[in-house]
Amino acid sequence: MTAEDVRRLIYGQIVSKAVQTFVLLGLPNLMRDAEHPLEQLTRSVGANPTSLRRLLRALAAFRVVQETAHDTFALEPLGHQLRSDTPRTAHPTALLAANLVGQAWDGMAHAVRTGKPAFEEITGTPFFPYLSDNPPLRSIFDASQAAGLHAELPGILTALGPTPPRVAVDVGGGDGALLEHILTHHPGTRGVLLDRPESREPATARMKRAGLADRFTFHAGDFLTDDVPTGDLVLLRHIVHDLGDDDAATVLRACGRALRPGGRLALIEMATPETDAHQDELAWDTAVMDLYMMCLFAGGRERSTQEMTELLHSSGLDVANRTPLPGGAVLTLGRPHKTEELVIEWFRTYLMRDHPELGRPGPVCPFVEPAHRAGTIAIEHAEDIDGEDPTELRRLILGTVAKFHDRTWDHGNKTLHSLVLVLPQLSRAGCQQLDQTQADLKPELATRGLMMGQFHEHCAETAARNHAFPVSQSPVPLIAIRNMALHDILFLHHDARCFHAYAERFGDRFAKGGVADRVFVQYYERAAVRFRSGQSGGRGEAV
Ligand SMILES: C[S@@+](CC[C@H](N)C(=O)[O-])C[C@H]1O[C@@H](n2cnc3c(N)ncnc32)[C@H](O)[C@@H]1O
Numbered sequence: 001m002t003a004e005d006v007r008r009l010i011y012g013q014i015v016s017k018a019v020q021t022f023v024l025l026g027l028p029n030l031m032r033d034a035e036h037p038l039e040q041l042t043r044s045v046g047a048n049p050t051s052l053r054r055l056l057r058a059l060a061a062f063r064v065v066q067e068t069a070h071d072t073f074a075l076e077p078l079g080h081q082l083r084s085d086t087p088r089t090a091h092p093t094a095l096l097a098a099n100l101v102g103q104a105w106d107g108m109a110h111a112v113r114t115g116k117p118a119f120e121e122i123t124g125t126p127f128f129p130y131l132s133d134n135p136p137l138r139s140i141f142d143a144s145q146a147a148g149l150h151a152e153l154p155g156i157l158t159a160l161g162p163t164p165p166r167v168a169v170d171v172g173g174g175d176g177a178l179l180e181h182i183l184t185h186h187p188g189t190r191g192v193l194l195d196r197p198e199s200r201e202p203a204t205a206r207m208k209r210a211g212l213a214d215r216f217t218f219h220a221g222d223f224l225t226d227d228v229p230t231g232d233l234v235l236l237r238h239i240v241h242d243l244g245d246d247d248a249a250t251v252l253r254a255c256g257r258a259l260r261p262g263g264r265l266a267l268i269e270m271a272t273p274e275t276d277a278h279q280d281e282l283a284w285d286t287a288v289m290d291l292y293m294m295c296l297f298a299g300g301r302e303r304s305t306q307e308m309t310e311l312l313h314s315s316g317l318d319v320a321n322r323t324p325l326p327g328g329a330v331l332t333l334g335r336p337h338k339t340e341e342l343v344i345e346w347f348r349t350y351l352m353r354d355h356p357e358l359g360r361p362g363p364v365c366p367f368v369e370p371a372h373r374a375g376t377i378a379i380e381h382a383e384d385i386d387g388e389d390p391t392e393l394r395r396l397i398l399g400t401v402a403k404f405h406d407r408t409w410d411h412g413n414k415t416l417h418s419l420v421l422v423l424p425q426l427s428r429a430g431c432q433q434l435d436q437t438q439a440d441l442k443p444e445l446a447t448r449g450l451m452m453g454q455f456h457e458h459c460a461e462t463a464a465r466n467h468a469f470p471v472s473q474s475p476v477p478l479i480a481i482r483n484m485a486l487h488d489i490l491f492l493h494h495d496a497r498c499f500h501a502y503a504e505r506f507g508d509r510f511a512k513g514g515v516a517d518r519v520f521v522q523y524y525e526r527a528a529v530r531f532r533s534g535q536s537g538g539r540g541e542a543v
Contacts, residue, residue, distance in 0.1 A: 016097060018058050019082070023094035028082035031065070031075050038071040084143075088151060092144035099137060100130075104295040111294050118295045127242075127296050132198045142202060145238070146177035152268065152325040153178075157185055159323035159331045160266060164189050165233035171223050171255060172239040176203035176216075179235070183212045192229045194219045223251050227427045228258035237268040238329075241289070244299020245311060252315035253457060253475065256336045257425065261383075265317060265334040268325070270302045282328040289328075308332060316342050316475050339424045339476050340379055346475055347372060359465030367482070371416040376409060379420045387423060387430020387477070393437050396421075397479065401450060404481045418482040426477035431456040434477065443497035445481075449505060451488055453480045464490040465519070489520050493527040500531065 022028065025045045030036070038056070042049045056073050059065045064079045075083075084091040096102070100123065107118025123130050131138040156178070164186035170179045173193040183191045191212070193203050197220040207216040219229050224247055228234065234255045240248045255265050272286045286302050293300035303311065308330075309319055317334035324330050337345075351368040354361060363369060371377050380400070387393050404419040411417070426434065438454040445452050454461075455474035463471040484492075486506055492498035503524075509515050510524050 015062055018055060018062065019064060020094050020098040020102070021055060022059055022064065022079075023082055023091055024098050028075065028079055028091065029084055031073065031079070032083055032085075035068045035072050035074040038073065041073065087147070089143075089147045092140045092147060095140045096137075096144055099140070101292075101296070105292070108291065108295055117298050117300070120298070126298070128196060132196060135198070138198060139202070142175040142177075142199075145174055148327075149177050149181075149237075151327055152329055152331075153181055155323060155325040156266070156268065156331055157181070159321075159325075159333070160233070165231065165263075166190065167192060167229075167231035167260075168233040168235060169194065169229050169231035169258060170235040170237070171228055171251065172236065173203070174199055176206045178237055179203075179216070180206055180210050180212060182233075182235075183207075183215055184210065190215045190217070192217045192219055192231060194221050194223060194226075194228060196220070196222070223254065225428075226254075227429075228254045230258050230260055232260045232263040234258055234263065234265045235268075236265065240267065240308075240311070241269050241293050241302050242297045242300045244301075247299065248311055249315045250457075252312060252317060252334075256316045256334075257427075259336060263335070264320065267308070267312070267332045267334060268329055269308065269332075270328045271308065271324075271330040272302045272304045274304050274306055285328045305330065313337075314475075336424075339381065339422050342476055343379060343420065343422055343474075343478060347377075350474075355469075355471075357466055357469040358463050358471070359469070364471065367416060367418070367485075371418055374411045374413065374416050376411045376413075376416040377418050377420060378407065379422060381422045381424065384425060385423060385430070387426040387433050390433055390437060393430070393433055394441070397437060397441060397452070400479070401445065401448075401452070401481055404450070405448075414483045415485050418480055420478055420480045423477040423479070426456065428458060431458050431477055434479070435459070438479070443495055443501070446484065446492055446498040446501035449484050449501070451482055451484050451491070454478075455480070486515065487517075487520065489523045489527070493523040496531045499527045503528070 025047065027041065027045060030041065030044055038049060038053055041047075041056075042052050045052070053071065056065055057067065059079070060067050060073070063076050064082070065073045066076050068074050080086060081088065081090050082094060083089060097105075100119065103122055104117070104119035107121055110116070110121050111118045117127075119127050119130070131141055160182075166188075167190045168179065168182050169192045170176070171194050173179050173195055176193055179191045179193055183189055193199070193216070195203070195218075200218045200220055203218050204213070204216070207213045223239070236251070236255060239251065243251065252265075259265065270286045270289050272290060273283045290302040293302060305322070312319060312332070312334050316337050318337055320333040320335050322330055322332050347368050351365040352363050352372070355364050358364060368377070380403070382396055385392065385396060400419060400421045404417070407419070409417050423430075423434070434454050434456065438452060441452065453472060455472045456477035457473055457475065459472040459474070460470055461472040463469040484502065484505060486509070489502060489506070492502045510521065515521055515524070
């Protein structure tokens with residue numbers, strides 16, 4: 001390898017600009033068929049004849065066109081791929097490169113220095129919101145995505161297998177190119193597309209043109225905050241590489257929850273080489289895409305198979321199988337972990353461990369490890385409840401409380417008894433309802449000597465000693481019921497009924513000076529002053 005080889009890499013930008021200019025001038029479409037004299041091309045595009053000759057001769061050197069006779073040019077096979085009317089056309093890709101996307105690549109040094117996307121530095125706006133204010137650029141982007149799909153499509157359909165899904169949900173499905181093919185391939189399948197509102201019109205128009213409108217629903221929403229509509233096949237194509245790990249896990253979890261029993265997630269992304277295999281042709285393609293993402297999206301990046309498996313795993317999904325697709329992408333079929341395994345893993349990796357933001361040393365929940373060892377954590381599931389009906393949710397919780405009460409526990413230490421109810425299908429609204437129901441039931445349960453905690457992905461409850469740390473977030477929604485313990489003053493000191501229930505059980509110990517923890521004593525004494533009349537009242541009712 002010589003300095004000339006590396007100069008070639010540097011001058012790659014000039015090659016790219018030549019191809020972009022060729023497309024910007026409209027020449028690939030103009031030269032669709034036959035050969036064209038320079039003079040005629042010059043007139044059609046309004047160019048300087050000498051400069052156009054130099055461009056076309058350069059493109060001949062790059063094998064995009066051919067000079068068939070002196071000053072007569074025709075497209076080579078590469079040039080035909082730049083026409084806008086070929087199915088796998090690179091025409092929109094060239095237009096994006098010639099537009100703001102290419103400008104963002106120019107800002108790579110900013111991205112590398114700051115870790116922030118150059119696109120936002122240039123426009124002041126993230127990529128997709130920017131496109132929503134620029135419909136022509138959005139159309140070019142959609143066309144580029146649809147063209148890229150063509151090579152992958154046969155492999156995607158094979159990997160998904162012959163069984164038609166009843167409902168296929170394409171999350172971030174853009175203008176519906178992939179879903180159109182799935183619905184055409186499976187005439188009994190219904191399709192739902194979740195994307196930003198501006199995708200409604202192009203996706204609906206596409207489905208109408210294809211005669212699929214009656215089996216298609218567009219769902220305008222934000223996949224980072226909204227529930228994903230339920231289905232038995234959930235598709236995510238080139239979404240996760242736009243996102244950092246936290247956002248990617250949020251979307252993947254939402255997709256996992258959206259799967260009907262037996263359903264599958266199909267994730268289509270590039271796979272970067274694991275460690276040292278950086279030299280093959282696919283490594284080149286994935287490296288280019290990775291830098292593309294770095295310049296455009298906060299946190300966006302290509303991931304290796306191992307990284308993708310870990311991401312899926314931490315989002316509650318197992319890999320069922322993988323199929324390589326042309327161009328370096330891989331289709332990964334995922335299915336939800338068994339929820340019980342997921343919950344136990346969360347116990348092990350979170351609740352039983354120390355956490356730097358907890359505000360105190362020791363595991364997040366000191367009871368879980370001894371209770372797990374003693375075998376006193378019972379886990380039950382309510383599979384079919386979305387949690388949105390408050391009456392149903394309340395009834396379910398009170399039924400679980402009754403089970404906790406009536407259960408025969410093998411172990412004598414009551415503090416370790418706990419009943420966990422896993423609610424895998426709880427929607428986002430259901431999670432909010434769970435927060436409310438927990439707050440409503442808390443005094444009543446405290447009076448019965450019981451504590452109930454709710455945990456879910458969006459839970460805003462904070463740690464007792466660090467109000468900036470949302471301590472009760474779990475990968476799957478659940479509630480835990482246990483007997484009241486000494487430390488529960490931390491959770492029961494600001495409500496009169498709760499405090500009195502607590503004082504009834506533990507007041508003597510405080511009175512006799514038998515509580516060593518200064519924080520417990522402080523909370524107890526303050527609440528005792530505040531609620532000392534002994535009258536029960538609402539939250540915060542001081543005497
Ligand atoms: C890279 S494109 C992929 C489109 C399509 N899946 C494909 O394979 O061509 C990402 C898509 O996600 C959509 N998107 C980005 N952020 C979104 C969000 N927060 N909520 C919903 N859709 C979003 C964009 O509008 C765009 O259609």
